[in-house]
Amino acid sequence: MSLPVVLSIAGSDGSAGAGIQADLKTFSALGVYGLTVITAITIQNTQGVKEVFPMPLKMIEKQLDILFTDFKIDIVKIGMLAASDIADFVGCYLSKKQVPFILDTIFKASDGTSLFDGSFDNLISNAFMVTPNLDEASTIAGIEIKNVNDMMEGAKRIKEKGAKYVLIKGGHLRSEEAVDILFDGENFEVFTSSKVKTANTHGTGCTLSSAIAANIAKRMPVVVAVRKAKEFLTESLLRGKNYKLGKGRGPLIHF
Ligand SMILES: Nc1ncnc2c1ncn2[C@@H]1O[C@H](COP(=O)(O)OP(=O)(O)OP(=O)(O)O)[C@@H](O)[C@H]1O
Numbered sequence: 001m002s003l004p005v006v007l008s009i010a011g012s013d014g015s016a017g018a019g020i021q022a023d024l025k026t027f028s029a030l031g032v033y034g035l036t037v038i039t040a041i042t043i044q045n046t047q048g049v050k051e052v053f054p055m056p057l058k059m060i061e062k063q064l065d066i067l068f069t070d071f072k073i074d075i076v077k078i079g080m081l082a083a084s085d086i087a088d089f090v091g092c093y094l095s096k097k098q099v100p101f102i103l104d105t106i107f108k109a110s111d112g113t114s115l116f117d118g119s120f121d122n123l124i125s126n127a128f129m130v131t132p133n134l135d136e137a138s139t140i141a142g143i144e145i146k147n148v149n150d151m152m153e154g155a156k157r158i159k160e161k162g163a164k165y166v167l168i169k170g171g172h173l174r175s176e177e178a179v180d181i182l183f184d185g186e187n188f189e190v191f192t193s194s195k196v197k198t199a200n201t202h203g204t205g206c207t208l209s210s211a212i213a214a215n216i217a218k219r220m221p222v223v224v225a226v227r228k229a230k231e232f233l234t235e236s237l238l239r240g241k242n243y244k245l246g247k248g249r250g251p252l253i254h255f
């Protein structure tokens with residue numbers, strides 16, 4: 001017997017709302033086996049990120065080597081990379097392994113703390129999918145993105161950088177609905193859900209990209225994988241919406 005295997009390369013969030021911890025909860029809830037490579041330790045709780053300690057490259061390389069020599073990894077999800085040299089290293093490493101990866105292009109924590117100040121262009125050129133939020137898509141595409149039309153234009157521009165699929169997330173749209181847009185170079189697919197009214201939204205981005213990776217590892221077609229991932233995300237927001245865990249932006253409840 002075997003299970004699909006998904007590797008998350010990301011930062012540790014000790015408050016377990018986002019990062020590696022959210023990724024593993026997502027993988028487990030969706031029935032795939034999750035592996036982790038830690039790029040950085042963040043000092044954070046639900047109220048914000050206080051400090052970030054990136055791992056030395058050698059430590060990242062050793063974590064990758066020991067997993068790739070042992071497991072057949074179906075897909076990789078990349079979260080926080082913390083530094084340009086880590087992004088370059090991970091990009092090179094994965095292109096040698098020829099494993100598909102989903103890149104969550106994290107520049108900032110939700111409290112505004114900078115988590116990466118380099119360029120994602122090298123990684124985007126080889127990505128199976130990139131999942132920027134509105135701000136990240138604006139930076140990467142070089143245009144202001146404020147509404148669904150802008151999202152479509154942004155997706156076209158990011159697609160030109162090489163990713164097979166571009167998913168722009170609209171959780172921060174000024175609207176009653178959370179609208180995400182998927183572009184494969186030819187067609188747009190629009191995913192819409194009602195916004196859950198809650199302060200507990202810590203880790204929505206990590207959860208969505210991990211859920212997509214898990215669903216693709218389970219061999220779902222891409223559009224189905226994204227639709228089901230968004231459903232899982234909305235359910236996790238609904239399960240967590242009334243809890244008071246921590247004093248700030250609380251976590252989703254994945255199970
Ligand atoms: N209040 C909400 N209700 C329902 N869905 C939401 C809500 N907020 C965000 N989403 C959805 O969550 C997913 C993540 O989108 P978002 O734009 O918040 O990403 P993000 O900014 O990268 O998240 P994070 O702050 O965790 O990094 C998307 O599918 C988006 O539509």
Ligand SMILES: [Mg+2]
Pocket residue numbers: 106133205206
């Ligand atoms: Mg994000």
